[in-house]
Amino acid sequence: MDRIGESATLKVTRRAAELKARGIRLADFGAGEPDFASPAPAVEAARQALACGFTKYTPGSGTPELREAVAASWRERYGAPWSAAQSVITVGGKAALFELALAVFDEGQEVVVPTPCWVSFPEQIRFAGAVPVGVPTSGEDGFRVHAEAVAAAVTRRTRAILINSPSNPTGGVVEAADLREIVRFAAERGLLVIADETYERFVYDGARHASAATLAAEFPETVVLVSSFSKTYAMTGWRIGYVFGPPAVIGAIEQVQSHATSNPTSFAMVGALAALQKAEDSIGPMIAAYQERRDFLIPRLAALPGFECRPPAGSFYAFPRVAGAYRPGRQGSSAFAEFLLEEAQVAVVPGEAFGSDEHIRLSFACSLDTLAEGLERMATVLAD
Numbered sequence: 001m002d003r004i005g006e007s008a009t010l011k012v013t014r015r016a017a018e019l020k021a022r023g024i025r026l027a028d029f030g031a032g033e034p035d036f037a038s039p040a041p042a043v044e045a046a047r048q049a050l051a052c053g054f055t056k057y058t059p060g061s062g063t064p065e066l067r068e069a070v071a072a073s074w075r076e077r078y079g080a081p082w083s084a085a086q087s088v089i090t091v092g093g094k095a096a097l098f099e100l101a102l103a104v105f106d107e108g109q110e111v112v113v114p115t116p117c118w119v120s121f122p123e124q125i126r127f128a129g130a131v132p133v134g135v136p137t138s139g140e141d142g143f144r145v146h147a148e149a150v151a152a153a154v155t156r157r158t159r160a161i162l163i164n165s166p167s168n169p170t171g172g173v174v175e176a177a178d179l180r181e182i183v184r185f186a187a188e189r190g191l192l193v194i195a196d197e198t199y200e201r202f203v204y205d206g207a208r209h210a211s212a213a214t215l216a217a218e219f220p221e222t223v224v225l226v227s228s229f230s231k232t233y234a235m236t237g238w239r240i241g242y243v244f245g246p247p248a249v250i251g252a253i254e255q256v257q258s259h260a261t262s263n264p265t266s267f268a269m270v271g272a273l274a275a276l277q278k279a280e281d282s283i284g285p286m287i288a289a290y291q292e293r294r295d296f297l298i299p300r301l302a303a304l305p306g307f308e309c310r311p312p313a314g315s316f317y318a319f320p321r322v323a324g325a326y327r328p329g330r331q332g333s334s335a336f337a338e339f340l341l342e343e344a345q346v347a348v349v350p351g352e353a354f355g356s357d358e359h360i361r362l363s364f365a366c367s368l369d370t371l372a373e374g375l376e377r378m379a380t381v382l383a384d
Contacts, residue, residue, distance in 0.1 A: 004123040012337070016347040027374030029362040030347040032168060032317065034234035036286055038271075039279035042235065046271035054270060058263040061254050062089025062242070066273045070242050073276055074225075078213035081220065082244040088253050089269060091261050093198050093228030093241030096253075098124050099260060100224065100243060103252035104192065105130035109159040114145045116319065116354035118168045118196075130159065134355060139321055142310055143172025147181035154185075160192040165210065166199040169354045169361040170319045171312020173203070176210035183215045187222040192249070194224045198241075199315040201232045201283055204291045207313065213244075221246050231316075232283060233275045240264055240272040290316050293364040293371060300375050301362070305382050316365045319351065323358040325382060333357045344377040 012030040019026055049055075061067065067084035074080035090096040097120070105111060107129035113121050115134035122132040135153045137143040150161060161182060165174040174182070186193045195212035203209050216223040224245035230236040243253060263269075294311060301309045301318055306325025309318055322336060330339040333350035337360055340346045351359030364371060 003126040012349050026345050028347045032363050033236050034365045036234040038235045039275050041278035042271035042275040045274035046267045049267035049270040058266050060258045060263050063269050066269045069276045074213050078211045080213035081217040086250050088243050089264050090241045091264050092239040096226045096241045096243040099253050099256040101128040103256050110157045112153045112161045116356045119353045143170035145174035147178040151185050162194045164196040166314025169317050171315045173313045179210050183219050187219045196226045198228045203314040229272050238268045297364050297371050318362045319359050321358050322360050344381045346374045
């Protein structure tokens with residue numbers, strides 16, 4: 001356990017909850033949790049499943065109906081080749097990534113990860129005994145992932161390349177040409193490319209998401225894909241994710257899950273199936289609302305003293321560089337985040353947790369009113 005630490009995002013969430021319990025009104029930009037309601041068809045389907053007694057064990061890798069539905073969804077949208085048998089339904093996307101790490105990483109191996117990156121990637125890799133190897137991305141080009149830089153980080157000890165696009169925390173993406181080159185390069189060397197596409201619907205300005213699913217038929221032993229219902233369908237608490245990949249990898253994950261969680265929650269899977277089948281129409285308006293929030297937030301963030309921020313290409317996070325706002329007593333992202341929490345009652349996550357101590361992460365998965373209030377509070381304390 002000395003290898004890993006607590007999730008920084010959950011730590012901020014806990015601290016924010018403590019302050020709210022004391023009656024302090026926060027502008028909470030900490031948690032990456034949609035403020036939309038879960039789709040009504042999902043809620044009703046789960047309610048009916050409970051009422052009908054669908055509360056027993058299911059097959060450990062998820063219900064056949066849901067496995068088939070998620071495979072069909074990716075096949076229809078991206079031409080993915082995976083069958084239901086090449087999927088595992090997991091207890092959230094986080095469990096899919098954790099079980100994958102335990103299944104395929106060995107002691108002393110390396111996993112290449114573009115940075116800044118989600119807080120749990122390095123910790124899961126270390127827990128499995130492997131070593132995360134960061135590939136820095138730059139805010140100057142929107143934290144894009146470049147194939148040449150990724151390839152340069154590969155050594156004889158590399159086991160996998162982990163790409164999160166759109167990225168948490170930066171909103172950066174990998175372009176289709178770079179993604180193809182990364183997958184081709186990995187296939188030549190017998191490496192896995194693990195694509196965390198949890199935020200694949202959250203792209204802006206009319207852009208199209210570059211999915212590794214489009215390459216899986218050409219490189220069937222290379223591509224592993226993880227996603228989740230949490231963000232796309234605002235179903236964070238339902239804890240339903242999934243993973244696709246080569247049969248050997250999927251079989252290994254099934255073995256891990258059989259000893260870790262057994263099946264995901266039965267009635268939650270019924271709700272997830274209903275979301276896939278009946279809630280597609282809810283996604284477009286939600287993404288439009290996120291774009292409106294992004295377009296409201298970013299220029300106002302960039303105008304704050306000491307802040308630098310470009311519009312993220314995807315996800316629902318802003319990752320401004322704030323080193324210009326550091327002062328005695330608030331040097332470093334952790335001290336600066338604490339300053340904003342205590343002085344402005346604004347909750348953010350320090351960039352140090354993601355691999356950059358010059359940045360902070362703000363979630364815009366909240367209302368425009370909350371964004372406006374938080375920005376006003378930050379402007380006040382920074383001016384003082």
